[in-house]
Amino acid sequence: MKTRRIGTVDVSAIGLGGMPMSIEGRPDETRSVATVHAALDAGVTLIDTADAYHLHADEVGHNESLIAKALASHDRGGDVLVATKGGHLRPGDGSWTLNGSPEYLRAACDASLRRLGVEAIGLYQFHRPDPKVPYAESVGAIRDLLDAGKIQQAGISNADPEMIRQANDILGGRLVSVQNQFSPAFRSSEPELELCAELGIAFLPWSPFGGIARAGELGSKFAPFARVAEAHGVSAHQVCLAWLLAKSPTVIPIPGSSRPATVRDSVEAADLTLTAEELAELDAA
Secondary structure (H helix, E strand, O other): OOEEEEOOEEEEOOOEEOHHHOOOOOOOHHHHHHHHHHHHHOOOOEEEOOOOOOOOHHHOOHHHHHHHHHHHOOOOHHHOEEEEEEOEEOOOOOOOEEOOOHHHHHHHHHHHHHHHOOOOEOEEEEOOOOOOOOHHHHHHHHHHHHHOOOEOOEEEEOOOHHHHHHHHHHOOOOEEEEEEEOEOOEOOOHHHHHHHHHHOOEEEEEOOOOOOOOHHHHHHHOHHHHHHHHHHOOOHHHHHHHHHHHHOOOEOOOOEOOOHHHHHHHHHHHHOOOOHHHHHHHHOO
């Protein structure tokens, strides 16, 4: 597996997004653990989770606990950078809410530490801006967690360029990652991707296939991806990930998965080289 860098840590060029294993439509625990193990066997060393990845109000942190269990039962589990997030909530009725207050983020981090069973979280990310809380206060709480040694590295998610610059300033130049939505169907984060490339900050595209419900339609909705895939004898999903990797050395896709087979398919994208002509065709799709 080829590697890329998040701050001071080298990780696999393709990560694993844990959300599908814990929200609506999630599989049983046995299959989820098998999915994580398949990722580890394939060389994945970055897993992205969040305390909000759960279904019911009484199971906050379901995905964090699941990931921790899967890692503990595999001999390569200790080699993984686990990235989690705080500031987004699920009341249990299917909706998503926000709480970016410093008090909440401190408590959320402590709870994530317990669920993950670690002394310091490898990468902790502010999940989503809360319009009721000044952004500087939320990021300031992340800075304080970093200074206190509760987290080893700090990131943000769902941020615009101004927020990226502000967060990096508040963190004293220690912002290591930005996690934004980016896919063939959603390209409005191109300015953020370009800024991260300029600053040397890892850019982690979430929902790179367009979201759980639409991932299967990637090839049919974006014909160039299907054409390039056919030419290489691979899936359109592999082509999509290779396209993202080609955008910048700072890009590290984190496709979500709940099946071992899809994990194995995704990681092969790290070795797929697309021509300049193919990349231009995909950019224009």
